[in-house]
Amino acid sequence: MPNDNIHDEIESWLAADVHDQLSSEERTALAQHLAACDSCRALQQEEKTMHQLLEKTLAQESADPAFEQRMVSRFREKVPAPNGGLIPFFAGLMRMRAAQITAVAALLLTLVQVGKLVTGEGGAFPSQQASLAFAAPPARDRSAVSSAGTIVTGANIPMEGVAEQANERGSTDSIQAKSRDELKKDLNDKSKGAPLTPSAAKMQEQEVDRPDEAGAAGGNKVESTILPAAVTPADSRKLIRNAQLDLEVVSYDAAVQRLTTFATEEHGFVATQSSAKLPNGKLQGTIVIKVAPDNLDRFLQKARGLGELKNQTLGTDDVTKAYLDTDARLRNAKRMEERLLDMLQKKTGKVSDLLEVEKELARVREQIEQMQGTLKYYDALVQYATVTITLAEKDLNEPAAFLLRETANLSLFSADVEKTFREVKSALQNAKAQIVQSNLERDNSGQATARMAILIAPEESDAVIARIKGMGRVQNFNVQTERVAQNGSGMSDTAKVERDKVQLNLVISRTGEEQSVQQTSLRIITSAVTDKVTQLKAAVSKAGGELRSSTFSRNPDGQEVANITLRVPMKNYPGLVASFDQLGEVKDLTVQRNDQPGTTANPETAPADVSLQIYSPGTIVSDETGLTATLRRTLGQGVAALMWSLRMIGVALAFLAPWALGIGLVGWLVVRFAKRRG
Amino acid sequence: MDSSEHDIYRAAIHGDREAFEMIIRTQSRALFAIAYGVLQNREEAEDVVQDTLVKAWKTRWRVRDPEKFPAWLSTIARHRARDVARRRRSVPFPTDTEEPIDPGNDAAAANLRENEVNEQVRAALSTLPELHRAALTLRYFEAMDYASIERTLGLSNGALRGILGRAMAAMRQRLRPALATME
Incomplete structure (x- = not known):
């Protein structure tokens, strides 16, 4: 503090x-001053x-000496210590920088893992496939070796992958899998002293490969693979x-005859037929x-020559x-039988x-017979292969x-429906025809409609239909012919027809509109529309x-338009x-002009349609001009603009308000939350 | 502020209740002085301190710098006290009950005179600006040195000296007749 300012800042x-x-x-300094x-x-x-x-x-x-203690105890009362709990713990944890970083890292890692899962980009799959592929060849070797005693079937698929093929074989030969393994053991045991030479192994592989080529060439055809190796490697099997x-x-x-011959040739016989x-x-x-x-394989090959092979299972x-x-x-059981017999012979007891x-002996003998039967059955089965x-x-x-x-569907127009209906009925009495269904109905407008379903003998059908056609004017006629195969499908040259x-199906009605021969349309401009329409009506009658229809309208600008359609006989047209x-x-x-050749209509009375439009040019200055009209329009546009802007504001609000509210x-x-934590 | 004090403030900010209780022990008297300066009423001042401490505990996370913790506490106390004073304004100020004066009794007369002076001092104090009052009460209630007052009120040395000087001068002016009788 500068001393010369002491006086100014004496306070x-x-x-x-x-x-x-x-x-x-x-x-x-102060004392001096x-x-x-x-x-x-x-x-x-x-x-x-x-x-x-x-x-x-x-x-x-000033505060009394016990003041601080009082404050502390009152603070404890007012703010009780939180008793642990997970939420405060996590809240506290989240305040730590290290925990924050860990949490973020964990989140990122999770996201990456989820992303991998979603995109299916896994590193594990390819290596698995590779191992599978490497594992496959040994399996194939095994099947080649073991199939020495069995037949491999179902090799009709083209060679796609070694593993797949091996699997295929495994599944088709699942019944034989067990015996194959046993065989393999036998073979291994036998070949321990002198292991399979490479050339032998190669030969077997070739044998396995051959059917694949055949299958590929044969396409869909069923082929089988028969390994020429011994069918029964050991007699005991x-x-x-x-x-x-x-x-x-x-x-x-x-075919049956030839099959019988083949069977005899191969020391077999026809069991059933x-x-x-x-x-x-x-x-x-x-x-x-x-x-x-x-001889099974040879027999099969012969049999296949008889015709086209559709399916084969071995x-x-x-x-x-x-x-x-x-x-x-x-x-x-036999030993048991002997002992029982001994006991009987000793006759003691x-x-x-x-x-x-005795009872026991009977039981044992029954068993023996049963088992002998089973063995015989097996022997019989083994002795002959069943085809x-x-x-x-x-x-x-x-x-x-x-x-x-x-x-045939026929629609007839008749002025008198009921008369025609009766005529048709009487005409059918003399013909080889039969009315399956018929009904005549009259609706509330006085219009009558007759419907008939008639079955006609084929030889008379054309004549009968022609007669019916003559009873009225044909409006519609069509014939559908269906060729129905009996007991089978497809084509046949030999089958009878x-x-x-x-x-x-006959429909007789009046509702059908007689089609006009000529249609005319024209426009007439005149100043007095109403007068001219009256004049026209008089001329028409x-x-x-x-007169079929007429409309009259007047536009705001004073234009009058009358549309009239009418029909007159051709002679007065x-x-x-x-x-x-x-x-x-x-x-x-x-x-x-629609000329209808072949129709019986009279050219004099045939109708002609005319459609006319009679209209006036209209006033040049419409009511829609002038001061009030312009004012009204302008105001209307102004209000519309205002409403539009209001709508835009509404749209903007709808866009923004939810976001503002949410944020x-x-x-x-x-x-x-932060306050509560604090 | 030494490092241990700093640590205590930081621990309190991070939710250490023991540290906060220690702060209560060291700071509550000062807070009382400040509140009293505003209110000139012991009970109200005590309530204000209590409220201040609770509020400080709940909003402690707002203090980023532990150095400023005491100043922040005193600010809360001052605001709180001012709120109480403002609310009180509508209620008539309770006047001290007039004791019957016995002029014959010498001791009673002295007592009366002393009460009168006390009243005058309190009245003079209440005319001062809030900050000046706080500085005076801190000084005279707790005999705090300037450095402590500065820290508590968040002031610089120069500012505090100016404030106390002006406050003393104003008091002198208001109480000049009383002072004259004392001399």
Whole structure:
């Protein structure tokens, strides 16, 4: 504080002095000034007194000693400590910078993962596929090795992927999977000393590949793969082989004959045969042939030459395990039987015991017989392979006959419906025809309509229909012919064609409008429209015509328009048209003539249609001009503009208000939340 | 402000109740002085301090700089006290009950004179601007040194000196007759 300002700022100097807040230099400076300045010295005296007075009065007003403690306890009462809880914990956590960063990072990571999931961009799939592909070849090798004792079927798919093919084989041969594994074990055991040479393995692979080529070439055709390796690798194996063929042949009987020959050649026989003749003379049947398993493949190849192969299934059922089980059980049972027999022979023990033994013996023998039967059954099955062949002659579904069914629809116009209806009925009595349904109805406007459904013998149909047509004016006539195949579908050159009864649906009515021969349309301009219309009407009635419709209208600008359509007999038409010239100036004249050759209508009485428009030019100055009209229009436009702007404001509000409300609400919530946390 | 004090303020801002209670212990007397300066009524001043502390706890997150915590507290107290004073204005100021004066009793006369002076001091005080009153009460209630007052009221040294000087001068002027009798 500069010392030369002391006098000007004596108040604050004095206050700091009495409050003992001056530094030692400042105190000296003040003392120097006071020594020199009387007024300031007087003030200093007063200040000191003031200080004393304040100390005395104000100091006693200060807070009591227990004040702080009271404040603390009251604060505790008013703001109870929060008792933990998850929300405060998270709120506190979120205040920490590290937690914030972690949360953001976690959010980002989650978003990335979700994005990956949605787009399906996963790194895991390709490697899986690769491993699958690598894993496949061994599986194929195995199937090649193991199939030495089995037949691989269903190889009709083109070579697409090794893995897929291996899977296919696995599924088709699922029945054989077990035996194959056992076989493989056997083979491995056998070849332990001398493992399979590479060349042998290669040969087997080639054998596997061959059918694929055939399948690719054959397209949809069913092909089978028969490995020429030994059918039964070990005599002990009990394999039941069966095959199923669907063949389409030209002649059923010839095919059966040849199949029987083949069966005999391959040391087999025809087990069962059944056939059925279809309505179209084609034969269809099933034949079951038993052949020696070793000859099955040769037999099948021969059989396939008989016709077109539609379907083929080859199967092998390995019953070795069941067979051996039964065999073992049989031996046990036999041993049991022997022991029981021994017991009987010794004849010791009580009678009741003997009875027990007898009973037991009977039971065991029954079992033995049962098991022997089973074994025999297996033997029989194994001894012969079963081939089920379904034979069908070509064009099995060919229709046996066709039926031509004609349906005719005829609409007749008749001035007297009831008379015509009676005429038709009487005409049909003499013909080979039959009325299936007929009704005559009269509606509330006095119009009568007759409907009939008639069945006519085919040979008389044309004559009868022609007669009916002559009874009135034909308005509509059409004939539909349908060729219906019987017992089958498609085409056939040999099938007979028969004509069915002709159905005639006849409608006789008056409602049909007689079509006009000539149509004329013209416009006439005149000053007095109403007068001319009256004049025209008079002319029309004189000419024997009828007025069909007329309209009259007057536009705001005074233009009058009358539209009139009328119909006159053709003979009076020229006279009427000539009279139009008297009405006014004829404009836009169009005439259209519809000649209907073949109709019986009289050219004199045939109707002609005329449609006229009679109109006045109208006033040039309309009512819509002038001061009031202009004023009214202008005001109207102004109001419309105002309404439009109002609408725009409404639209703008509708756009903005929800956003403003939403943002305001969110902001308010955030502030509120923050306050509550605080 | 030393570092430990700074830490306490920061802890309180972050929700440490113990730190806040420590602040209550150190600051509530000063707050009382400020409130009293405005209201010149002990009960009301105490209520104001109480309200101030609760409000400060609830809105503590608004203080970004722990250094300014005491000044912020005193601002709340001053605003709160002013609100109370404004609300009170419609209610008639309760006058002290006049005790019966016994002029014969010397002690009673002295007491009466003292009460009169007290009243005069209080009246003079109430004519001062709010900030001046606060500075005076802080000084005389709690005998705080200038540095503490500056921090509490958020003032610079020069400003405080000016304020106290003017406040003392104004008091002197108002109480000159009383002072004259005292000398």
